[in-house]
Amino acid sequence: MIKELKMLKIAKVIDEAANVRSFIFNHPIDFEPGQFIMVWIPRVNEKPFTISYHNKEQFGITIFKVGDFTSGLYEMKVGDCIGARGPYGSRFTLSGNSVAVGGGVGMASIAPLDSKIENLTIIQGAKTKSALLYKERFPKMIICTDDGSEGLKGFPTDHLADLFQEKKFDNVYACGPEIMMKKVFDFCLANGVNYEASLERFMKCGIGVCGQCVCDGSRVCKDGPVFSGPALTKIKDFGNRKMLKSGKLVPL
Ligand SMILES: Cc1cc2nc3c(=O)[nH]c(=O)nc-3n(C[C@H](O)[C@H](O)[C@H](O)COP(=O)(O)OP(=O)(O)OC[C@H]3O[C@@H](n4cnc5c(N)ncnc54)[C@H](O)[C@@H]3O)c2cc1C
Numbered sequence: 528m529i530k531e532l533k534m535l536k537i538a539k540v541i542d543e544a545a546n547v548r549s550f551i552f553n554h555p556i557d558f559e560p561g562q563f564i565m566v567w568i569p570r571v572n573e574k575p576f577t578i579s580y581h582n583k584e585q586f587g588i589t590i591f592k593v594g595d596f597t598s599g600l601y602e603m604k605v606g607d608c609i610g611a612r613g614p615y616g617s618r619f620t621l622s623g624n625s626v627a628v629g630g631g632v633g634m635a636s637i638a639p640l641d642s643k644i645e646n647l648t649i650i651q652g653a654k655t656k657s658a659l660l661y662k663e664r665f666p667k668m669i670i671c672t673d674d675g676s677e678g679l680k681g682f683p684t685d686h687l688a689d690l691f692q693e694k695k696f697d698n699v700y701a702c703g704p705e706i707m708m709k710k711v712f713d714f715c716l717a718n719g720v721n722y723e724a725s726l727e728r729f730m731k732c733g734i735g736v737c738g739q740c741v742c743d744g745s746r747v748c749k750d751g752p753v754f755s756g757p758a759l760t761k762i763k764d765f766g767n768r769k770m771l772k773s774g775k776l777v778p779l
């Protein structure tokens with residue numbers, strides 16, 4: 528645990544895909560898959576990021592360049608410093624015969640499950656071949672691309688039923704675009720399969736105090752980000768609405 532904000536030096540930068548980089552820190556962290564840290568860039572902002580790499584001496588995060596904060600982080604080099612506090616939030620429940628479905632940078636949250644669960648099946652969905660993450664890290668991963676440029680053509684959800692027939696999974700983990708997670712959730716509900724998903728909402732404090740990340744009464748930073756199927760059944764905004772920085776609720 529990095530109890531108080533700590534400045535950490537970037538030890539390694541990995542180019543993962545177009546506009547996606549990982550940053551590795553030579554610092555131990557006591558964490559469970561699904562948890563996140565708050566990353567601070569002085570004079571810019573502080574934002575949550577899942578821990579995507581982890582061993583006894585190091586940890587890392589993977590960022591997708593989409594806006595001001597991630598663009599600033601994306602350009603940082605080995606030796607530059609960021610502030611970090613955490614890890615925070617709930618974790619995935621670890622159990623055997625499971626499948627993890629990751630979409631886009633949601634793969635960052637799925638990645639640490641691989642070393643914790645024997646024979647975990649990973650399915651990654653991406654728009655196209657150049658957006659795929661961690662191909663060398665997980666050579667057995669099932670790949671789906673929307674345009675068919677690599678692996679199976681279509682969304683991971685198009686192939687779930689066939690995979691279930693073959694492998695009879697007991698658990699499903701998901702992290703990625705909420706529309707994808709909702710489709711996986713509906714499949715699991717209909718088929719009586721345990722389900723956990725990691726939600727993303729705009730955060731400020733990351734520790735359950737400010738209320739910025741509330742989703743139908745649940746604080747994504749403290750009660751989540753990982754929610755079980757039964758908990759998600761009660762979150763009516765799941766797959767439907769999100770809260771903007773301004774506090775306004777908008778359709779997803
Ligand atoms: C628990 C948790 C864990 C997270 N883990 C990660 C992580 O591991 N890696 C990571 O990159 N981000 C992660 N995020 C999101 C991250 O905290 C930032 O909010 C996000 O990367 C955008 O920040 P920004 O300031 O650069 O862009 P913003 O100014 O917030 O957004 C710029 C524009 O990009 C859009 N946008 C935001 N995110 C995405 C996206 N994923 N795909 C497409 N468009 C998007 C916004 O709607 C907006 O239009 C996580 C969020 C949460 C709540």
Ligand code: FES
Pocket residue numbers: 729730731732733734735736737738739740741746747748749
């Ligand atoms: S970010 Fe403040 S309560 Fe969740």
